[in-house]
Amino acid sequence: MISSENAQALRRAVDSFYEKNRDLDLSYFSERTPEEIGELAALELDESATAELQREAKKFTSGECCIFHCAGSFDTSELAHQTPQSFLPVPSNATTIKARITALLLMRLASAVPVAYRSENDGGLFVNLSAIPGSGRLAEKSIKSMRGHTDGVSFPFPYNPSDGTYSQMISPSPDIVCLICLRNPDLVPTKVSEVDASMRRLDGQTIQELLKQKYIIGCQNTFRSGTKKILGDYHIAENAEVFRLNTGVYEVRFSHSKVVAEEHDTQGKAALNAFEQATNDTMADLTLNPGDVVLINNRRMLHGRGRVSEGYGGETRWLLRSYAMFYENFYSDFLYVDSSYELIP
Numbered sequence: 001m002i003s004s005e006n007a008q009a010l011r012r013a014v015d016s017f018y019e020k021n022r023d024l025d026l027s028y029f030s031e032r033t034p035e036e037i038g039e040l041a042a043l044e045l046d047e048s049a050t051a052e053l054q055r056e057a058k059k060f061t062s063g064e065c066c067i068f069h070c071a072g073s074f075d076t077s078e079l080a081h082q083t084p085q086s087f088l089p090v091p092s093n094a095t096t097i098k099a100r101i102t103a104l105l106l107m108r109l110a111s112a113v114p115v116a117y118r119s120e121n122d123g124g125l126f127v128n129l130s131a132i133p134g135s136g137r138l139a140e141k142s143i144k145s146m147r148g149h150t151d152g153v154s155f156p157f158p159y160n161p162s163d164g165t166y167s168q169m170i171s172p173s174p175d176i177v178c179l180i181c182l183r184n185p186d187l188v189p190t191k192v193s194e195v196d197a198s199m200r201r202l203d204g205q206t207i208q209e210l211l212k213q214k215y216i217i218g219c220q221n222t223f224r225s226g227t228k229k230i231l232g233d234y235h236i237a238e239n240a241e242v243f244r245l246n247t248g249v250y251e252v253r254f255s256h257s258k259v260v261a262e263e264h265d266t267q268g269k270a271a272l273n274a275f276e277q278a279t280n281d282t283m284a285d286l287t288l289n290p291g292d293v294v295l296i297n298n299r300r301m302l303h304g305r306g307r308v309s310e311g312y313g314g315e316t317r318w319l320l321r322s323y324a325m326f327y328e329n330f331y332s333d334f335l336y337v338d339s340s341y342e343l344i345p
C-alpha cells in the first residue's frame with residue numbers, strides 16, 4: 001500500500017497532466033497511445049514521489065509482492081454521473097478520465113504495457129464493472145459473487161523463448177488485472193488469494209498433477225461472443241496445464257467453473273478439488289474504496305469478489321477494469337496492426 005503523501009503526489013501529477021491535455025481521447029487513443037499517456041503523466045510526478053513510488057512498483061514488478069494497492073490515488077468527490085449498466089462505454093468526465101490516467105501512470109511505474117483483447121468488449125481498454133440489468137449470462141454474472149479466478153483463463157501463459165516458437169496467434173492472458181474503484185457504497189469486498197499460500201497447502205503429487213498438460217479450459221464469459229466472431233468458435237484450451245514452473249516461480253491459470261479434467265481422470269479431478277479448497281481457505285478481503293487503484297498479478301494471485309447488492313445505475317457499485325503485460329512478456333507481434341494496445345484475438 002502506498003503512503004497518503006504518495007497518493008497526493010499521484011493526484012497532483014495527474015491533475016497537471018490533465019490540465020495540459022484537456023482534449024485527450026481515451027476511447028480510440030488516436031493521438032497518443034495508452035502507453036505514451038502513462039509515460040507522460042509519470043513525468044509530472046515530483047522527484048521524491050517518483051523515487052518512492054518506483055520502489056513500491058518495483059516490488060510488484062519483481063514478484064516480491066503480488067499486488068500494488070494505491071489507495072486514494074484519485075479523487076471521486078465530483079463524480080456525478082450515474083453508474084453505467086453495461087461494460088461500455090465508459091462515461092467521459094473529469095473523474096473517469098483522471099482515474100484512467102492514474103491507472104496508466106501506475107502501469108508505467110510497474111514496467112507494464114496497457115492492453116485489451118479485441119475479443120472481449122470490442123477491445124475496450126477500460127470497461128465498467130457494474131450491475132447489468134436483464135436475464136442473460138452476463139447480467140446474471142454481474143451481481144453474483146465470484147470465486148477465485150484468473151482473467152483470460154483459456155488463453156496461454158506468456159511465450160517462453162525456451163519453448164520454441166508460439167504455435168498459434170492467441171495472445172497470452174494478461175499479466176496484470178487493474179481494478180479502479182469509482183463507487184462501492186456497500187463495501188462489497190474484492191477477494192484475493194496468493195498462489196504460493198495455496199500451494200503450501202498442497203502435497204507434491206497434487207502439484208505434479210496440476211503441472212500436467214491435460215486439462216480443458218473453457219472460455220471466460222466475457223470472451224465468448226468475441227472469440228466466436230473472430231476465431232469462428234468460443235476459445236477453449238485443450239491439453240492445458242493449470243500450473244507452470246517458470247524460472248523457479250509457479251504461475252497459475254484457474255477458474256472454478258472453467259477448468260475441468262477429462263471424465264475418467266480421477267487424479268486430475270482430485271487435484272483441481274484440492275486446489276479449489278486451498279484457494280478458498282486462503283482468500284482474503286481487499287475492500288476497495290472510491291479512489292483506489294489496484295494492480296493484481298494475474299499469474300501469482302487469484303481474485304474474486306463478494307456478492308453485489310441489488311440495484312442498478314444510480315450510485316451503485318462501479319469499478320473500471322483494465323489489463324497490462326509486463327514489458328518482458330509483451331510482444332508487439334500479438335497486436336492488431338491498426339491498434340497500439342489491442343491483442344489478438
Ligand SMILES: O=C(O)CCC(=O)C(=O)O
Nearest residue numbers: 129146151190303304305
Ligand atoms: O467485480 C469485481 O470486483 C471483479 C470482477 C471480475 O473479477 C471479473 O469480471 O472478472
Ligand SMILES: [Fe+2]
Nearest residue numbers: 149150151303
Ligand atoms: Fe476477474
